[in-house]
Amino acid sequence: MMLRQLSLKYNIFTSIALTKSESNSVGTLANTSYALKDNIVTRDAPTTCSSRILTNYVSPFESTVSRLLAEEGSHLVGKTNMDEFGMGNSCLNSHFGPTLNPLYEQKSDIVDLKEKEFWTRGEKITEDLTFENPHTDTYLHRNYLVSELKSDYKVDPEMRIVGGSSGGSAAAVAADLVDYAVGTDTGGSVRLPSCYTSIFGFKPSYGRISRWGLIPYAQSLDTIGIMSKDIKLVRRVFGVLDKYDSSDPTSVSQENRIYDDNLNSKIKIGIPAEMSLGNLEDDVKEKWRKMLKQLQKSPKFELFLISLPSLSKSLPAYYTLVTSEASSNLARYDGIRYGYRTGEYTSVEPEFAKTRSEGFGVEVKRRIILGSYSLSSYGYKSHFMNATNVRSKLIQEFNRVFKEPHMLNKNHNPDGIDFILCPTATSLPPLVSQYQKVTPVESYMNDILTVPFSLAGLPAINIPLGRSVGFQVAGQLGHDYKVLKFAQMIDELQIR
Known part of the structure; x- marks a missing residue:
């Protein structure tokens, strides 16, 4: 019921x-x-x-x-x-x-x-x-x-x-x-x-x-x-x-999978300078400060300010790459082999074009167009390849700050940090009525704190800390069980 x-x-x-x-x-x-x-x-x-x-x-x-x-x-x-x-x-x-x-x-x-x-x-x-x-x-x-x-x-x-x-x-x-x-x-x-x-x-x-x-x-x-x-x-x-x-x-x-979840007696936590307090709403900022103060008081944790310069470019790089791949992947939906097929079409507007026009929503069409442009003869060099380079630089920057070795290439920094900690969202969830009025670019900004870890493929988890407020813990590629264990440690601190 x-x-x-x-x-x-x-x-x-x-x-x-x-x-x-x-x-x-x-x-x-x-x-x-x-x-x-x-x-x-x-x-x-x-x-x-x-x-x-x-x-x-x-x-x-x-x-x-x-x-x-x-x-x-x-x-x-x-x-x-x-x-x-x-x-x-x-x-x-x-x-x-x-x-x-x-x-x-x-x-x-x-x-x-x-x-x-x-x-x-x-x-x-x-x-x-x-x-x-x-x-x-x-x-x-x-x-x-x-x-x-x-x-x-x-x-x-x-x-x-x-x-x-x-x-x-x-x-x-x-x-x-x-x-x-x-x-x-x-x-x-x-x-x-x-x-x-x-x-x-x-x-x-x-x-x-x-x-x-x-x-x-x-x-x-x-x-x-x-x-x-x-x-x-x-x-x-x-x-x-x-x-x-x-x-x-x-x-x-199988040989590249890491199952170790042992944490050091002193855990080093990195706070990216590029994810500054200035962009956070008051409710999120208050929880963020409370959390950092509680971590500082614990003898188990050490907090460090780190810098990842490519974070500032990660959002446009992400939307260039993700729309490019989407425009290619969604080409298979033509109404001929499976799925919805239009009942009305003309010689001017072929069946597959009419099917895709009726079958896809506004946002999907927008991203197909953006991706098709990025893969065009002009956009490929000026957009797609630049976004790919940003992604590569971001991965290198993560490798330089993490102490644990990268799952595939074993790059690491012996004096580096164990985890990165940052907010998941800059604000409380917007009202539905307000969100329906924002522009597409403004809506994309909601992903600004989450996409960097996706671009690098890193394990990351949201930890709830109050009503509609949460923070992310991210670790080096492949060290998923350590991220889960650390998230459990933070949850047990009962910061609400």
């Missing part, structure tokens, strides 16, 4: 499973429930990326992530709403309507829930298949609820955005509908909504969790992440998903 009521008010799920997914009754995650972002494919539910162009699409295969979780006994509740194809940081850019922040009261329902059904192909095909009853033994019947936005829906004036693009996943955890959720983080899409909903949001090192079955936005940046109110559960889930997968060409080889 609670699941249905909150889904109606906050539009958290794109589909809710009515047929219980197959999972083991025993396992590392037995008796746990989770929500899955709707850009990770499953055979038991549609995968839409919250886009019209993939409406009703059901994958013929299972993602590695959902398969591993089922094998360990976890139950999938449903697929969560998101910014279309992961393009946004508000969860307002969805074909199925906005997801709202459950930390703030929404009085009226904004969606209806309608029951749908489909048949999915079974794992085994019997030899005595007959065409009189094609569903016998070879197909499985599935039922699910899907959200449909009300034409007259109203958002309460005090509602704030949930953050994105994994906003539905964060909302499901914050509303206590699941034990944990799986999202994706390209430039902060797990950490930002986790900050706005006061939960833990972990982005592992790039390549630690298999991307097999993840519909790509930008494959050199996309990372599957974990969200929960319980840091220990985040670690357990990561332990299940932290496996080499030969199906994913970006999966880190």
